[in-house]
Amino acid sequence: MTAPASLVLDGCSVVTMDGQGSEYASGHVVVTGNVITAVGSGSPPRGGLEGTVTRIDASGCLATPGLINTHHHLYQWGTRGMAPDATLFEWLTQLYPVWARMDAAVVRPLATAALAWLARSGCTTTMDHHYVFPRSGGDLLGATVAAAQHVGIRFHPTRGSMDLGASSGGLPPDDAVEDRDGILVASQDAIDQFHDGSPDSMLRIGLAPCSPFSVTKALLTETADLARRSGVRLHTHLAETAEEDYYCADHFGCTPVEYLDSLGWLGDDVWLAHAVHLDDAAIGRLAATGTGVAHCPSSNGRLGAGVCRTHDLLAAGVCVGLGVDGPASSEENSLIGEVRQATLTARATGGPQAMSVRQALELGTMGGARVLGREQEIGSLEVGKLADIAVWRLDTLPHAGIADPAAALVLGARPPLELLLVNGETIVERDQLTSVDERQVAADARRASAALVGRSSL
Numbered sequence: 001m002t003a004p005a006s007l008v009l010d011g012c013s014v015v016t017m018d019g020q021g022s023e024y025a026s027g028h029v030v031v032t033g034n035v036i037t038a039v040g041s042g043s044p045p046r047g048g049l050e051g052t053v054t055r056i057d058a059s060g061c062l063a064t065p066g067l068i069n070t071h072h073h074l075y076q077w078g079t080r081g082m083a084p085d086a087t088l089f090e091w092l093t094q095l096y097p098v099w100a101r102m103d104a105a106v107v108r109p110l111a112t113a114a115l116a117w118l119a120r121s122g123c124t125t126t127m128d129h130h131y132v133f134p135r136s137g138g139d140l141l142g143a144t145v146a147a148a149q150h151v152g153i154r155f156h157p158t159r160g161s162m163d164l165g166a167s168s169g170g171l172p173p174d175d176a177v178e179d180r181d182g183i184l185v186a187s188q189d190a191i192d193q194f195h196d197g198s199p200d201s202m203l204r205i206g207l208a209p210c211s212p213f214s215v216t217k218a219l220l221t222e223t224a225d226l227a228r229r230s231g232v233r234l235h236t237h238l239a240e241t242a243e244e245d246y247y248c249a250d251h252f253g254c255t256p257v258e259y260l261d262s263l264g265w266l267g268d269d270v271w272l273a274h275a276v277h278l279d280d281a282a283i284g285r286l287a288a289t290g291t292g293v294a295h296c297p298s299s300n301g302r303l304g305a306g307v308c309r310t311h312d313l314l315a316a317g318v319c320v321g322l323g324v325d326g327p328a329s330s331e332e333n334s335l336i337g338e339v340r341q342a343t344l345t346a347r348a349t350g351g352p353q354a355m356s357v358r359q360a361l362e363l364g365t366m367g368g369a370r371v372l373g374r375e376q377e378i379g380s381l382e383v384g385k386l387a388d389i390a391v392w393r394l395d396t397l398p399h400a401g402i403a404d405p406a407a408a409l410v411l412g413a414r415p416p417l418e419l420l421l422v423n424g425e426t427i428v429e430r431d432q433l434t435s436v437d438e439r440q441v442a443a444d445a446r447r448a449s450a451a452l453v454g455r456s457s458l
């Protein structure tokens with residue numbers, strides 16, 4: 001048997017995000033196969049590596065763990081820039097009819113574009129929350145999985161759902177929702193077909209009813225039963241806007257978190273997107289139950305939804321990761337951009353101590369790993385962890401001479417991405433994707449977007 005190949009990154013700054021906060025001003029990272037085998041200060045010891053060895057002079061660069069995205073809707077790449085000044089409910093009401101006409105032929109190129117851009121922003125693992133499944137849409141989940149495999153990113157898609165149409169008191173139009181039995185069968189099928197629970201898995205399924213105003217109580221409880229029988233995680237949108245608070249008070253006589261709590265929907269196998277409108281009791285319940293949060297500051301800002309209490313969540317011990325959210329409510333859609341936005345958003349209301357540079361980077365790395373239940377495998381640069389690594393170039397004009405590499409990355413302009421490794425494989429090199437042709441991806445996405453928007457005006 002041939003020994004696995006090794007890659008040696010030498011001469012770079014290293015921010016490991018390990019439990020001790022280890023950082024090296026000039027250090028190394030060694031990868032053998034798909035695993036990190038050495039991290040430390042100075043150059044790695046010579047010798048000891050079998051198989052092919054590639055050495056990279058990474059001076060002028062910063063190595064960090066690959067970033068982890070905990071909330072997304074890939075298909076929304078096709079409806080960016082629409083309803084640009086709307087609230088969430090206005091924006092949804094305008095876009096649901098467009099989304100209700102999507103099919104696998106448009107979702108595949110749109111998802112490829114969204115994933116390719118995520119990788120360019122340092123992301124090595126992403127979830128997807130796909131919750132609109134038109135009757136004649138074909139295999140939409142399969143289309144996103146194929147796109148992720150093509151780009152080469154570690155993928156946690158969720159089989160989302162909506163079963164509460166406008167005629168039954170929900171927000172989405174009736175033709176954008178499915179019936180409950182069909183959703184549960186499709187959810188089981190998604191798990192059976194795609195879920196890989198192994199430690200170095202590139203593909204794990206979750207289940208994700210959309211939101212309190214688009215799904216029934218029965219769908220929430222039956223989905224939770226199915227997920228827990230199958231050992232997969234649960235996800236939903238929650239407490240995103242003040243309107244949702246009013247909706248829950250009107251329909252359920254309680255807050256969004258009390259509503260989920262009453263349905264057995266809090267726990268360490270659950271993570272919630274947004275969690276903006278929380279009182280102290282709600283934060284206490286999330287902490288006590290181990291429920292995670294996907295913080296999406298750019299989307300919250302774009303839709304004017306409010307400011308997540310990240311400082312209070314972290315102080316209470318809640319696991320918080322970052323999410324770019326769908327590209328239609330967060331057009332920049334860059335994960336390193338979200339690290340910066342999380343820092344600035346927290347500080348704008350809470351002062352500079354509300355979120356340190358390293359805390360923000362932790363949200364984008366270990367925080368995301370915890371939220372996805374993968375803290376043993378990804379999220380930090382440590383021996384034995386999977387080789388998901390971002391190498392940022394910090395010696396060009398935007399960052400030349402900047403004092404602290406971590407501050408350069410978090411507070412400065414988005415640096416060129418010298419290298420992005422996922423599971424030991426290079427998918428970005430010198431700020432260009434190596435797994436797909438960017439021009440082709442962009443051309444395909446333009447065509448798919450025009451086709452999708454064109455259908456809705458017929």
Ligand SMILES: [Zn+2]
Nearest residue numbers: 237273325326
């Ligand atoms: Zn969302």
